Amino acid sequence: MKTWWISRPVTVAEAVITIAATVVVLVSIGFQMHHVWVEPQLALAFGGFIALGELARVNLPDGGFAVPLASAGALAYALVGDFAGRPTQYVAAQVVVVTAIAMSLGSLPYLAAGKPTQPDALARRVLMVAIVAAVYRPLFFHWSAAGHVPKEYLPPIAMAVIVMTVAGFDALLAAWTRSARDRSPYLTALRDEVGALFGIGTAIGATGILIALASVVMGIWALPVFAIPLIIAQFSLRRFAVIRQTHRQTIQALSRVTEVGGYTDAGHSWRVSELGKAVGRELGLSSRELFDLEQAALMHDIGQLSLPDPIPGGATTMASGEEQRAIAERGAEVIRATGALTRVADIVACQAEPYRRPGEPVDASIPLASRIIRVVNAYDDLAGGSLESERRLDALDQLRLNMAYDYDPTIVDCLTRVVGRSTFSNA
Amino acid sequence: MPTWPRGARAYVALLAAVAIGVELLSLLVVTGLVTFSDPMWAAAVPPRATTLEALVVLAPVCVLTSFKRSRLRIPVGLSLNAPILLASYLIAGPFVAALIGSVDLLTRMRAPLIKRAFNAAQFILMAFAGGVVYIALGGVLADSFTSHDFAGSVLAPMALSSLVAMVVNALLIIGIMRWAEHVSALSVWRTVFSGSLLPYLAYGLLGLLMAVLWSVGSPLAAILVVIPILVARWAYQQYAEQLNAYEATIRSLVKAVETKDAYTRGHSERVSRASVLIARHRGMTEDRVALLGYAGILHDVGKLGVPTRVLQKTGPLTDREYALVQRHPGIGQELIREIAFLREAYEGILHHHERLDGRGYPDGLRAEQIPEFARIIAVADAFDSMTSTRSYRGARTVDEALAELDRHGGSQFDRAMVDALVAALVTHPWTHTAAPAGVESTVADASGAGFVLDHDDPTVGMSVAINQQRAEDAIAAQPVDEPQGRAS
Numbered sequence A: 001m002k003t004w005w006i007s008r009p010v011t012v013a014e015a016v017i018t019i020a021a022t023v024v025v026l027v028s029i030g031f032q033m034h035h036v037w038v039e040p041q042l043a044l045a046f047g048g049f050i051a052l053g054e055l056a057r058v059n060l061p062d063g064g065f066a067v068p069l070a071s072a073g074a075l076a077y078a079l080v081g082d083f084a085g086r087p088t089q090y091v092a093a094q095v096v097v098v099t100a101i102a103m104s105l106g107s108l109p110y111l112a113a114g115k116p117t118q119p120d121a122l123a124r125r126v127l128m129v130a131i132v133a134a135v136y137r138p139l140f141f142h143w144s145a146a147g148h149v150p151k152e153y154l155p156p157i158a159m160a161v162i163v164m165t166v167a168g169f170d171a172l173l174a175a176w177t178r179s180a181r182d183r184s185p186y187l188t189a190l191r192d193e194v195g196a197l198f199g200i201g202t203a204i205g206a207t208g209i210l211i212a213l214a215s216v217v218m219g220i221w222a223l224p225v226f227a228i229p230l231i232i233a234q235f236s237l238r239r240f241a242v243i244r245q246t247h248r249q250t251i252q253a254l255s256r257v258t259e260v261g262g263y264t265d266a267g268h269s270w271r272v273s274e275l276g277k278a279v280g281r282e283l284g285l286s287s288r289e290l291f292d293l294e295q296a297a298l299m300h301d302i303g304q305l306s307l308p309d310p311i312p313g314g315a316t317t318m319a320s321g322e323e324q325r326a327i328a329e330r331g332a333e334v335i336r337a338t339g340a341l342t343r344v345a346d347i348v349a350c351q352a353e354p355y356r357r358p359g360e361p362v363d364a365s366i367p368l369a370s371r372i373i374r375v376v377n378a379y380d381d382l383a384g385g386s387l388e389s390e391r392r393l394d395a396l397d398q399l400r401l402n403m404a405y406d407y408d409p410t411i412v413d414c415l416t417r418v419v420g421r422s423t424f425s426n427a
Numbered sequence B: 001m002p003t004w005p006r007g008a009r010a011y012v013a014l015l016a017a018v019a020i021g022v023e024l025l026s027l028l029v030v031t032g033l034v035t036f037s038d039p040m041w042a043a044a045v046p047p048r049a050t051t052l053e054a055l056v057v058l059a060p061v062c063v064l065t066s067f068k069r070s071r072l073r074i075p076v077g078l079s080l081n082a083p084i085l086l087a088s089y090l091i092a093g094p095f096v097a098a099l100i101g102s103v104d105l106l107t108r109m110r111a112p113l114i115k116r117a118f119n120a121a122q123f124i125l126m127a128f129a130g131g132v133v134y135i136a137l138g139g140v141l142a143d144s145f146t147s148h149d150f151a152g153s154v155l156a157p158m159a160l161s162s163l164v165a166m167v168v169n170a171l172l173i174i175g176i177m178r179w180a181e182h183v184s185a186l187s188v189w190r191t192v193f194s195g196s197l198l199p200y201l202a203y204g205l206l207g208l209l210m211a212v213l214w215s216v217g218s219p220l221a222a223i224l225v226v227i228p229i230l231v232a233r234w235a236y237q238q239y240a241e242q243l244n245a246y247e248a249t250i251r252s253l254v255k256a257v258e259t260k261d262a263y264t265r266g267h268s269e270r271v272s273r274a275s276v277l278i279a280r281h282r283g284m285t286e287d288r289v290a291l292l293g294y295a296g297i298l299h300d301v302g303k304l305g306v307p308t309r310v311l312q313k314t315g316p317l318t319d320r321e322y323a324l325v326q327r328h329p330g331i332g333q334e335l336i337r338e339i340a341f342l343r344e345a346y347e348g349i350l351h352h353h354e355r356l357d358g359r360g361y362p363d364g365l366r367a368e369q370i371p372e373f374a375r376i377i378a379v380a381d382a383f384d385s386m387t388s389t390r391s392y393r394g395a396r397t398v399d400e401a402l403a404e405l406d407r408h409g410g411s412q413f414d415r416a417m418v419d420a421l422v423a424a425l426v427t428h429p430w431t432h433t434a435a436p437a438g439v440e441s442t443v444a445d446a447s448g449a450g451f452v453l454d455h456d457d458p459t460v461g462m463s464v465a466i467n468q469q470r471a472e473d474a475i476a477a478q479p480v481d482e483p484q485g486r487a488s
Helices: A012-033 A040-055 A068-079 A092-112 A119-145 A154-182 A186-255 A268-282 A287-298 A302-306 A321-336 A342-349 A368-383 A389-401 A409-421 B006-030 B048-071 B081-106 B113-136 B150-181 B185-193 B197-215 B219-224 B226-258 B267-281 B286-298 B301-305 B319-325 B328-336 B340-350 B372-387 B398-408 B415-427 B439-447 B458-466 B468-477
Strands: none
Touching: A012 A092, A012 A119, A012 A154, A040 A068, A040 A092, A040 A186, A068 A092, A068 A119, A068 A154, A068 A186, A092 A119, A119 A154, A154 A186, A154 B219, A186 A268, A186 A287, A186 B197, A186 B219, A186 B226, A186 B328, A186 B340, A268 A287, A268 A368, A268 A409, A287 A342, A287 A368, A302 A321, A302 B226, A321 A342, A321 B226, A342 A368, A368 A389, A368 A409, A389 A409, B006 B081, B006 B113, B006 B150, B048 B081, B048 B219, B048 B226, B081 B113, B081 B150, B081 B197, B113 B150, B150 B185, B150 B197, B197 B219, B219 B226, B226 B267, B226 B286, B267 B286, B267 B372, B267 B415, B286 B340, B286 B372, B301 B328, B328 B340, B340 B372, B372 B398, B372 B415, B398 B415
């Protein structure tokens, strides 16, 4: 596959969205070929703004990226009614063409540099702007043709309703692509996407509407003035992403202290966290829970540092239940001392507990993440980073023998699926 | 709930009484029961429709921004209520603004009554004072904004009135801090005003923008302005929280590592602190200071790769053991290599045992070849080691330690860094946060009757530096495959 395209199989969701957007853009271009371009300066100004916004994208902690400024600019272009006192004339097709060209231009440098781009996300953005424009612009033309200025509260309310509806639809589509890509349940993905809407999503929507409303009197100045809060938010988001990345790398690096100290096998923590995340994703953990699981998995052996002598090979699975519990407790104490990672500490604390005890129902007080770590940790102690299918199968068989109390059967089944298709290499 | 001193209670009661008076007056004026004959003040009371619109639209926003404030954990000097209240009196005059200020009472129901009373009084008085000054200086309400003489009828009165509101706010806060916390007025004044001029300016502009949007017939647009700003603050808060979590995580993980080596408890933190002192004194940029702080904390993380029995060995180390100890900077650097953010910190960690005369380890770098971070950490490291108690000697005083550093300046340490430390300690007295009671005895237990030599102690290090070559020979002759400490 070419470098500019995603280096994994394209899911149906991505294909459908990309094709839909392409069709909409082609139809719009066809329409514009037979009609005059109106208000070219406006198109240039907004197009330039959108392209710059696309260029100034923010990398998100989950590996994707956001383009708040480009989205807000495109939204505003779709929603501008009166501009500097005069009603605008351009139609929805023009909005679609300008947006599509500007967004593509803005991502060209990334393509050229071989950086990852997300064509499906771009397609979705164009699609959403197209819907907003297709609904709002005829409405505005109707108002202005009727000759009466609509009541001052009507346009903003109409804009807000349209934008919120479209944002909801966007979340549905985004969740569809995400669940297909990560093999996570649809509802989990939707929960994450809706959560994201309330953060920067609100700011994007509000800024878009604001620019459109304010441009009645402020003209093109509305664009830079009202972009300022969004630019500031974007800076914070970027710094947030950097520090989150650093946090992840630091924990990854420091989790290796147990390896350097000879307490665990090289790469053990990393493999447990990678496998654990894959399992957690399939079992429907939200992105926040996954982040917690990842950190807990990386640090799950930190309690071993308090042992006078390392356990041979670092395999806690071989230690007695009491010992395992003491290590988990000690590790949780260390993590709890950070004062910031309480949830992670709880996960680590419960990792040595069986998911149920003889004669009792399943212990619901043990976090799913802890149960996952327990299973995956045992698997890695048995199989290590081995790629031999025989050793992997042996390990899974051993886990299955202990499913009555120690290892949650749902997780073991899920792990079996994940291991079956994974090629986790020995890091 | 902590009981508030009587002075504070009386102060808040007084403020509340004044605020209630203002509210009553405002109610009378707004309902038309009291009218002004003076045209200037008559103009300060907007038509009934505008009053209603302002109350319906702005009051909920004020509630929203109040809620937001209570959830902020980082100290953000200013509440977002300030621009809303500014916009309120620009749009509807001081009386309506005072009424809007009172909605703060509806928020944070769980907070102690005295706190809520103070906050509400604060907003009411701020809005009212600002509004009265605005009108008195000839300011006009949003419905009468004109481009003709905008500066004289809006900008100038707005700037001065918001300044007055700011001062009123500061005075009220000084009062409560004075009575409730016994903080001196001057230090409160400094905290309230330090670095907040720019936000004040930005918030002033924001309030003005809202009023202008309102004046051109977009009240909803005026409200929408707040949302991106709230989100920007939220994003900043996310960042700040993540940063806090990050720093806490590094600290506690390092503490976990330190449990292996009873000596160094708290050592990493203190080395970080001393390094930062040196760097700040030398005028290093804050970005690099932060990095150096991390490097200081992490500088000994590689000790984990040194067998515990070597770290806790009593008596002098053999050449081979010393060679093992000497591996720790390399192991530490290896560990944190993957943390992209800490680039410059790697070198600081790798080379913190180099000496200016080239007799240090691991690479025997000389003078300027040694990275700046490493030269700073080396000084901080030795300084903390000497001012800490060791089983083979007591803690030295700060002055003795500095004298010792000075003696080794030029040969072992960079004199510039030593001088910086000496100068920095004049203004920042060194408090040695001693290890908690009991730790010292643990050390004694671990080391039995003998003593453990501290590899950071320059007076110990002297004799070892001479052994450098022998140590290397020993390593070469007897390769250590497993520095992991499994060997019993």
